[in-house]
Amino acid sequence: MDGRYADCERITLICDNLNTHTKGAFYEVFPAERARQYVRRIEFVYTPKHGSWLNVAECELGCLTRQCLAGRRVGELRLLQEEIAAWSVDLNARQRGVDWQMTAEDARRKLKSVDPKSTL
Structure with a gap:
């Protein structure tokens, strides 16, 4: 974030659902002020657990x-x-x-609480 993405105002980070992929992980690695600066610039987006x-x-x-x-x-x-x-x-x-079992309509219904404005 201090190198290649230093000029980016906001970064979208696509994460799987691994328990280490959290905002808290930044606070474990960096001093609190630096972690806070990073976390404020990141939009965390998590993939569905069994469909990504x-x-x-x-x-x-x-x-x-x-x-x-x-x-x-x-x-x-x-x-x-x-x-x-x-x-x-x-x-x-x-x-x-891959035999996808979920239709687009199913996805819209199930993911509405995660992203109410999504049109998939």
């Missing part, structure tokens, strides 16, 4: 770990990159997708 792109990414990383890397130690970066690339090509060839 982050949840999908976490699922994919879990699959990568279980299907490609479980029980192994890959000692060279080049070999790790090759293994992950092969796994990724195989996975993408299957054209697997």
